[in-house]
Amino acid sequence: MKRRFTNALLLAVAVVMASCGDDDEGPSSYYTLDGSKKTLASGIFFYDDSPGESKSGKTIYYHQVTLVSAGINVNGTSSSGTGDLVTLMLASETTQLEIGSxxxxxxxxxxxxxDxxxxxIAVGFNASTGNATSEYDFESGTVTVAKSGDIYTIDFEGEVVVENQTQKHTVSGHYSGTLTSILND
Structure with missing residues (x-):
């Protein structure tokens, strides 16, 4: 009996240790603001089906990608809870999110x-009130988009500033997962 308990205990410890291995690498989708890393849980793609015109006369669509942290629950076009939002507005020649930099x-x-x-970035965003604890605006950076099947990989980096301030903060992030598509009205 003691031997079976010891074997069961060793098996349980091995399972726990194996499942903890991935946690050491950190979250697979995250953003880092001034060295503080936060997990991103989901993504939304607000697409535009009405083209505009670029400065050079090309057809252009404006698409918004919003990456959502844990704490905010998104159900269709409604949300609840409190967490962080990373919003990236990207220009495209089509109604699809363009792959590339x-x-x-x-x-x-x-x-x-x-472009x-x-x-x-809205830190401490309360979905009920629409207010955030802090808001940062991008001042520079790049966003790289890749897609395989239904999975998007979005990497971003740049500098942000708190609204109406000049001190720059560094930000970077990585998101890998599906994007819930919603038509912009």
Missing amino acids: HSFVGDDTEAEPQ FVYGD
């Missing part, structure tokens, strides 16, 4: 396809 321009009147038009 998007460089920051910060102004939609200057945007061309595959990173603007972005922000």
Whole structure:
């Protein structure tokens, strides 16, 4: 009896140790703001089906990717809870999110396809009130989008500032997963 208990205990410890291995590597989807890493739980793609015109006269669509941290529950177009949001506005020549690298321009009147038009981070965002503890606006950066099947991989980096301040903060992130698509009205 003692031997079976010891074997069962060793098996349980082995299972726990094996499952803890991935945790040491950190979350697979995250963002880091000034060295503080936070997990991203889901992503939403708000797409536009009405084209505009870029500065050079090309057809352009503006698409918003919002990456959501744990704590915020998204159900269709409604959400609840409190957490963080990373919002990235990207320009595209099609109604689809363009694969490739998007460089920051910060102004939609200057945007061309595959530009990173603007972005922000809402820390401590309360879905019920629409308010955040802190809001950061991108001042520079790049967003790289890849896709395999239904899985998007989105990597971003840049500098952000708190609204109405000048001190720059570094941000980077990685998201790998599906994006819930919602038509922008």
